[in-house]
Amino acid sequence: MNRSTRRAISTMAVVGIVIVLIIVVVAGIYIATLKPKSTPTGPSVITIGMTMPLSGTFASDGQMSLNGIKLWAQDVNASGGIPVKSLGKSLPVKLIYYDDGSSASTVATDYQTLVTQNVSFLIAPYSSPLTLAAAPIAEANHLLLLSHGGASDSIWAKGYKYVVGVLSPASQYMIPVIDMLANMNPKPTNLAFFFGQDPFSLSVMSSVEPYALSKGFKIVFNQTYQETATDFTSQLAQLQASGAQVLIGGAHFTDGETIMKNLQSLGIHLNLVSLLVAPDDPHFLSDLGSLANGVTVPSQWEPNLNFSQFSPYFGNITSGQQFYNRFMTAYGIAPNYEAAEAYATGLVLEKGIIDSGSLNSTVVRQQLATENFYTFYGHFQIDSTGKQIGHTMVVAQWQSGVKQTIWPSSVATATPLYPASLQMQQPSTLSYSGQGTTSLYVGGVASESYMLSQSTHAMLAVTPTSPDRE
Amino acid sequence: MPSVLPGALVAELFILGLMYGLLYGVLAMGLTIVFGVMKVVNVAHGDFVIIGSYLSYWAFVLAGINPILSLLLTIPFGFLLGALTYLGLIRRVQNSPELMSLFLTFGISTLIGGLLLFFYSPTQRAVPVALGSIEYGSLSIPVNISIAAAYAIAVAIALRFFFYRTYWGKAVRAVIDNRTSAILVGINPDMVSLKSFGIGIAIASSVGSIVMLLQSISPLSGPDFTLISFVIVVLGGLGNPPGALVGGVVLGVVESLSSLYVNAAMTPAIGFIIMVIVLILRPQGIMGSRG
Amino acid sequence: MLKGYLLVHKKNFVRDVVPWVGALVVLAFAPYFVSASLRSFLLFLLMWIALSQSFNIFTGLTGYVNFGFVAFYGLGGYGMTMTLLSLNIPIYAAMVIGGVISSLFAFAISWPTLRLRGAYFAIAMLSLAQALFVIFDNWNFVNSATGYTIPVKYYDPVLQYYYMLAVAAVTVLCLYVIMNSRLGLALKAIKQNEETAVSIGINATFYKAVAFGISAFFAGLAGGAATWTITIIDPPSAFDTTITLTAISMSMLGGLGTIAGPIIGAVILYSIEHYFGLTLPYLHLIVFGIIIIVVVLLIPQGIMGEIISRMKKSRRQEVGEEG
Amino acid sequence: MSVQGIDVYYGETKVLHDLSLKVENAELVALLGSNGAGKTTTLRTLSGLLRPAKGEIKFDSHSISELSANRIAGLGISMVPEGRGLFTTMTVRENLEMGAFAKRARREMKKTLDEVYSLFPILKDRQNQLAGSLSGGEQQMLAIGRALMSKPKLIMLDEPSLGLAPIVISKVFDALKALKENKMTIVLVEQNIDGALRIADRGYLLENGRLALEGNPTEIRNNEMVRQFYLGL
């Protein structure tokens, strides 16, 4: 390098440093402006604060949840806001949210920021660890923290007074699956457990294991795995050798699909596969095609559920289908239960504010303790710790390219496809047109639609050859 | 854990481990060639795998191209991308301390991760191509993994041909062996570096296509592949391509067979622990010859 | 010894000490006049200063790049949490125990790992940290994947702020003391030319291990204080490679081996991350990546390194070639 | 080749001071001098591995001071580095093939290969062995053979006798003599003055990076400076 280029480069370095410094100054100013503006005449909006994991491990869940909550806020504001009795008027809702990057330390900082921004209520980030990181801050500032995506039972075992769960806790996830299997004919005897090694999945596993044993099942394979693992074939080969008839397990997204692909490539015959989280995502179908058929997932909510016959019923959205359509129109992608539980969280807050007539978190929290009602998402009732006890899980199953609710039978839209093993070894056609998955995100906003076209539907409609029995 | 090990299961696990090992071994070869020629530890290696995977994914979704066919796309694209990355970035730190290239490729890795997240969202992707398995007695060998292994072998053979039969391949070996002498016989080290980096990245992104047959990926899976490659490369000796293949097979088989005794969640630790032990006992790797 | 070295250097105490004390005083009174959100921002900024500085204590002074740095942070966090929960001792004592545990780990692994050089050392440390993650994830003794939560009775954001301030201040002070001590002198010699250093009687193996242990101690302290603030610790958050990479990026941007460098780097990068994290979710990774690439290509010595070498260059021009 | 007043630095240290040399066609020039005199530095500069800070190097009346080492090699200047610099993990034949890397040489590789084999028959017997497994003398022959493969106009050798037994040394010198008789231009750096002067046409004596003496073998032999530089008395 000769002298002149060296000088040019150092000049560029100086320019670089200056640019960086400018960015920092701008950042500083921005952060300074985050400080609350004084509002002497009482609140004119209801400010609700939260962070969401829009990047990092939980990013896709966070995006879904955020969309659900934003949709609720839109709907509320479109209908004139929430009537607050103590103020004698209806106030619109304002959401403040940040990306926490799935990092607990960012959650801890951002919630500190939120509590200084005159928020009246807090909504928890998606996932149990992040909810746990937000809880002490809510507690210390006496702000209600509604959990829509933190399922771990431990959240409610720490004595927090302000944390309220809208969703069924992790311990409830696989219980209905076991109930369903116990009612199958022929009833399977050998179960395989293959859960992820993470707090949520372990929490699911620790409750389903004794429950399955109490129902007379034998657990012939029981392992946990790292979510980041790139293949599970050697474990699944052993699972096959163990003589298991049903696989119960999973953790999140990528690992769930990889398990399915591995099962398929090994040609493993199972009567039923039930995985956490992954199969609920619409991508599960587009990514796996006919392989998805017959896979079940414990679900907090399904589009085909309808609770409007229950009383008291709350909310303008009266059925799952209505929410599905509403969400489709707004975002162009199908909602999963994460979106629904997030929307329902808004409804729960709305109900609490209306019934208590207050914007005071402590008052609303007390009000929620007494509530017992239904929304399109299902039942709401909490115990003294704030844990959800009213809501129940359902079991959903992919059948011919459609996700059907199959359990409990009172809300089922289809009979379980059981045994559902046949699709597993059918090589799908290589000329699959794959129109189902062109959801291209730019900056976290879905810009293209996710829609199963008619032709895809037709192609994926593999007629079950085994008789449905219940 | 079975008290008596069924022979067929052990055999199946061995074959599965071997085949996966071959694929990851070839992936690691890409990394080790780059290190051998340039002394650059490419932290972004796994992210180039994901780029290849996404390319195959979109080829499949938009044009219905099977991931195997999309190799025809990812190999030249990977080579081009590698060559451009080399010309634009890597070349500038080639003569700086090793540390600088480590930082640089870490920056590239972060950038790729960010760009993929920005454009594709964090959701997982997979392609619904099912290939079933070959039943042989009581063994069942998955077709997709067999294809992966076959591809790995093909790449290994092609690399061997390139390194031992072509002039440029020999030039690459010459540069790895003795850089100064290579320059003195007229080999342009920049050209060799360019080609090696291109080849390294072509291998990574083409493995990405194959990976699409085996599993589901997300923009954040890149570092997982990098880590696997690191372990293998160190097992085989940094800068030693055949060593990488051996390291990959050793790791694949050990991990697969260990699954009989160890909970799956512990499996990744086995690779790391083997690697740390190897580094302590034989810092030059299993295949390394320098004493 | 110290006296003799100071003679060589002619320290300007007013210039060297006053700004630091000033900054410390401002930070000490900060909770009284800044908002809770800014205080919380400062708390984590202080954590990053402590982390990048403890990274600097080893890597900046010896030139060995520790890619498994997060292991020290995680072990400190676990050490603090577990002693706090099981022994019911004051939190500062638990933090010190966390630091000591992390330090002992560093000494234990120094023998096999410090023999490795360059990329081998980096990869070995990276793998070691990953192995720790997997082991903790499966180990019931540390509550496996579930990890621990700090009970809400310990929650006190102002106190947490002061602890973190203390950790950061002590870490910076320690680096200053090391750099002006016999240990620092030995490390400086080892970094510049290990062979010569050994030839004049410096026990390189010993001094490197000591620096490794000290670096681990302060990273452990910071890990403990951070865990207390975040209130939860589990293997993915305790052994997150991103923490290593962020600490590396910060100290590298500011300038490894200098006192002010890692602090400047932490301020810049953490502000950027915080700012973009709040506004543009995916963009901060892209910005982060570009900054690292630009720094490596344009100012490989970091901001302080660049300033120092420019100062030297201009001094050299004054003195003229060979004086 | 001609070298005009070059200054060469290692970092900030000046190691060659205003050095000028000339090498005529088909001439064997010996560069002599004690250790640290600057002989190896001179060769490294001529082959392009080092850049002169000042001065000019001309080859066939073209300036080559700014060219990269691999370009210079392509022009037909071949160097046998100190310690031979073989590709030890490659076979003898592959080493020779690499020698003919330059496009000009690659076309005639087969022919050149035969020529080298006839000059050093032992290499043909060993052609599929790894270069690292050869004996010291064989390695030196391979290094020279590799340099010849590029069909060089000028060949430069750095201490070919280093570490070899006396019998092998004389063989190496015989080979060089044969090359010279084939009209090859050779620059030889040697500390074995006697051997070098026996085959050289002219010699330069360096001391501390400066030219100390220039002349034909007899003049150098009879100059007292040589004995002084080497033996101190």
Next chain:
Amino acid sequence: MTGVVADNAQRDTVLDVSLVRKNFAGLVALDGVSLQLGRKEILGLIGPNGAGKSTLFNIIAGTLKPTSGTVTFRGRNITGLPPNRVCRLGIARTYQIPKPFLDMTVLENVYIAESFGSGRDSKVGTPAEICDLVGLKDKMHLEAGMLNVSGKKRLEVARALATSPDVLLLDEIAAGMSPTEGEWAVRFMEKMSQSYDLSIIWVEHVMRLLMKGVHRVVVLDHGVKIAEGRPEEVVNDEKVQQAYLGGKLS
């Protein structure tokens, strides 16, 4: 052994190298070399390139472990001790290619050596005095990287002296110095040796100087000691001429 006793200083041996042998991957670098260094003696160690001088230095200094043989320093077996221990016992060395701490000033370089070194009070003086002694007084506050070759060589000597050694291993100190500077080096070493009870092994290619400066010479060739004795005897030794010049020149 040629058996020449140079002067009475040799009577008490400070350093005794006995039958040292070193193999590198099958190659014999040193083949049973023995030599003794007396108190206040300056011993020249010469030999053509590749003779094994550096290997011998590295073995004495502890950088390499001999395959067999022993090194005894003042009656203590120091074979295989690490270099830092060897230095602290009192054996200092310089490097042929100077290896200063480039980013430190001259004074700092010397200061570090003094403060670690042998661990005893320096017998030569304070770092500043040592800089003065070797003629670097006015460059004391310059960075080592800015010195010229001669300055760096002087710094090597200063650094070695600062460790307060009893034995000094000098590796090509005069190469890169002007003839006048070389003369200075010879006088300097003689003075150091006498004033500070220093024994020196000196490797040098600038023979003119070496022969003036040393009391006794040991000649190595191909790892074997081929001659030993007073300079004028050694120079006329036929084996030495063969090794050095490839034959008798004229």
